[in-house]
Amino acid sequence: MPFNTFKEYMSRQDVLAFAVLALLLLVVFPLSLDILRLNQVGKFLSFAFVAVGLVLCWGYGGILSLGQGVFYGLGGYAMAMYLKLEASSPENTSIQSTPGIPDFMDWNRITELPWFWVPFNSLTVALIAIVVVPAVFAYLIGFAMFKRRVSGVYFAIITQSIAAIMTILIIGQQGLTGGVNGITDLRTLKGWEINTDFASYVFYFVCVAMLFVCLFIAQFIRMSKVGKILIAMRGQEDRVRFSGYDIANFKIFVFCVGAAFAGIGGAMFTLQEGFMSPSFVGIVPSIEMVIFCAVGGRLSLPGAVYGALLVNIAKTTFGEAFPQLWLFAMGLIFIGVVLALPNGVAGVYNTFFARPVDALMARVLGRDKTRNTLTVPEQGVTS
Amino acid sequence: MSPTNTDFILAVEGLTVSFDGFKAVNDLNFYVDKNEIRVVIGPNGAGKTTVLDLICGRTQATSGSIKFKNRELTRMSEPNIVKAGVGRKFQNPSVYTDLTVFENLEISYPSGRSVFGCLAFKRSPEVIARIEEVAERIFLSDQLYTQADLLSHGQKQWLEIGMLLIQKPELLMLDEPVAGMSVAERRQTAVLLREIAKEHTMIVIEHDMQFVAEIAHKVTVLHQGRILAEGSPDKVKHDPKVIEVYLGH
Numbered sequence: 001m002p003f004n005t006f007k008e009y010m011s012r013q014d015v016l017a018f019a020v021l022a023l024l025l026l027v028v029f030p031l032s033l034d035i036l037r038l039n040q041v042g043k044f045l046s047f048a049f050v051a052v053g054l055v056l057c058w059g060y061g062g063i064l065s066l067g068q069g070v071f072y073g074l075g076g077y078a079m080a081m082y083l084k085l086e087a088s089s090p091e092n093t094s095i096q097s098t099p100g101i102p103d104f105m106d107w108n109r110i111t112e113l114p115w116f117w118v119p120f121n122s123l124t125v126a127l128i129a130i131v132v133v134p135a136v137f138a139y140l141i142g143f144a145m146f147k148r149r150v151s152g153v154y155f156a157i158i159t160q161s162i163a164a165i166m167t168i169l170i171i172g173q174q175g176l177t178g179g180v181n182g183i184t185d186l187r188t189l190k191g192w193e194i195n196t197d198f199a200s201y202v203f204y205f206v207c208v209a210m211l212f213v214c215l216f217i218a219q220f221i222r223m224s225k226v227g228k229i230l231i232a233m234r235g236q237e238d239r240v241r242f243s244g245y246d247i248a249n250f251k252i253f254v255f256c257v258g259a260a261f262a263g264i265g266g267a268m269f270t271l272q273e274g275f276m277s278p279s280f281v282g283i284v285p286s287i288e289m290v291i292f293c294a295v296g297g298r299l300s301l302p303g304a305v306y307g308a309l310l311v312n313i314a315k316t317t318f319g320e321a322f323p324q325l326w327l328f329a330m331g332l333i334f335i336g337v338v339l340a341l342p343n344g345v346a347g348v349y350n351t352f353f354a355r356p357v358d359a360l361m362a363r364v365l366g367r368d369k370t371r372n373t374l375t376v377p378e379q380g381v382t383s
Numbered sequence: 384m385s386p387t388n389t390d391f392i393l394a395v396e397g398l399t400v401s402f403d404g405f406k407a408v409n410d411l412n413f414y415v416d417k418n419e420i421r422v423v424i425g426p427n428g429a430g431k432t433t434v435l436d437l438i439c440g441r442t443q444a445t446s447g448s449i450k451f452k453n454r455e456l457t458r459m460s461e462p463n464i465v466k467a468g469v470g471r472k473f474q475n476p477s478v479y480t481d482l483t484v485f486e487n488l489e490i491s492y493p494s495g496r497s498v499f500g501c502l503a504f505k506r507s508p509e510v511i512a513r514i515e516e517v518a519e520r521i522f523l524s525d526q527l528y529t530q531a532d533l534l535s536h537g538q539k540q541w542l543e544i545g546m547l548l549i550q551k552p553e554l555l556m557l558d559e560p561v562a563g564m565s566v567a568e569r570r571q572t573a574v575l576l577r578e579i580a581k582e583h584t585m586i587v588i589e590h591d592m593q594f595v596a597e598i599a600h601k602v603t604v605l606h607q608g609r610i611l612a613e614g615s616p617d618k619v620k621h622d623p624k625v626i627e628v629y630l631g632h
Contacts, residue, residue, distance in 0.1 A: 220502075226502055232479040240490075243465065244466055246462050
């Protein structure tokens with residue numbers, strides 16, 4: 001382990017923040033919400049994976065990606081493809097002209113399972129693909145962009161175009177992808193019904209557990225030297241380069257980690273909602289994901305989770321009442337956060353509550369003797 | 384052209400770079416001895432910073448050769464030039480303002496420079512000892528846990544020098560290291576640089592002639608991308624050409 005003490009990995013404030021979040025997600029929500037609402041929270045949490053990845057990429061690395069929906073979609077589709085194949089057994093699909101292939105393929109007069117679907121007959125392959133496919137795709141994009149020193153706005157525009165291309169591709173290739181409807185009608189996982197209340201509970205807790213795995217990994221990266229290099233890079237790229245580091249590799253690395261997290265999030269969505277569709281891949285959902293991160297505070301890992309929850313709760317309450325106005329409202333939220341709260345909800349906590357809480361903890365637990373914990377910059381950061 | 388091997392630590396031969404036809408550095412030749420402090424002076428636009436950019440790989444040479452310990456640098460990537468032993472300080476102090484002095488030095492410590500090396504990098508006792516040692520040399524022992532943003536301009540300059548020292552480069556290139564420093568700080572810096580020169584070779588760009596006289600073993604005067612004069616500080620100071628274009632009457 002690269003840390004001498006536990007405190008080098010997590011400061012007292014971090015432990016507190018993680019503990020409060022765990023309490024909320026593992027105890028408060030399951031006890032106070034009925035399964036329908038809990039399932040909804042689980043869906044929101046699947047977006048939190050993307051937001052946590054964006055804290056590393058955007059908050060720490062300064063890489064603004066407007067195409068995270070692509071990775072979310074890749075993970076979600078990988079899961080959905082496995083479940084769809086399981087639901088399309090020859091017995092279930094005996095009325096089709098070609099039994100044993102997904103129904104939408106049959107409607108599109110496809111008579112043989114396409115080659116890239118074949119590996120998804122295996123759950124193991126599907127589970128690996130959820131993480132590896134987004135990460136490899138991110139590696140290719142990252143390698144092509146960062147080695148050529150493309151960054152900032154140019155990178156954001158390119159990722160946004162990729163999100164657009166991906167949607168067009170999925171919708172256009174209806175026979176291979178299920179088109180605009182996505183992959184629906186998913187029923188069982190290894191013979192186990194996934195649409196029951198019990199399954200919803202199980203998936204909710206799996207989702208929370210996976211989210212915490214990602215949070216702990218992200219915390220590791222944040223507190224390791226990689227986290228410091230990322231902070232250093234944001235303002236003084238040349239200084240880091242002339243200290244002997246290959247900047248591009250660090251950017252590629254966090255971009256891949258962010259993509260892998262997003263892929264897991266997408267898979268969690270598929271499991272909990274029972275479908276995956278291109279409406280989570282394109283430009284609008286990708287920008288929404290950046291807003292989750294901005295609202296939560298782009299330098300705070302737990303903040304990203306709260307951001308995803310808050311914006312999605314607003315979206316379901318306000319957006320269901322005035323669906324046409326939601327996009328405008330979201331735009332306003334984004335502008336408001338950027339102008340008034342550059343560090344989001346976490347920034348508000350750090351400014352007003354962190355000190356008193358620290359003082360309280362010092363009184364209860366004794367003084368924190370860590371002499372050198374990483375100072376999380378409070379100033380606004382440019383992308 | 385085939386540059387030959389030499390005993391010099393740095394041999395620059397026929398170095399030319401042109402930006403859209405404008406030759407910022409034009410057929411430059413100069414040689415630096417081991418443990419020498421070489422100061423480069425010259426009017427604005429003479430190509431001083433460009434020469435440092437060329438040596439550290441920030442700018443690609445149009446033609447010519449830069450040999451560091453007889454290794455050709457012109458085709459190497461920036462991180463590899465650093466690993467070969469060339470350190471560079473920028474004109475404006477480039478420190479990581481969001482990190483503490485300790486962390487600034489820690490990042491500059493020359494181990495674990497790959498992504499996975501960084502993930503596994505541990506703040507070992509050797510690392511801490513080395514950081515404290517360097518901090519003492521650059522007069523920042525009491526500021527180790529201060530955020531670098533809060534340092535004075537002069538202290539930032541020292542910190543960046545420290546960030547180079549911790550890498551133990553054989554060749555240090557400093558671009559205006561005393562800019563923005565008080566008289567007392569300048570004096571301290573001169574002592575520091577002379578101390579450093581016992582173990583390292585240095586190329587320094589500087590305008591302050593008094594400071595130049597204090598530290599330089601040899602001075603190179605650049606003008607319009609070419610060498611106008613070279614020699615001891617005293618000799619250069621009295622060179623009529625140098626007085627004409629740079630020092631004034």
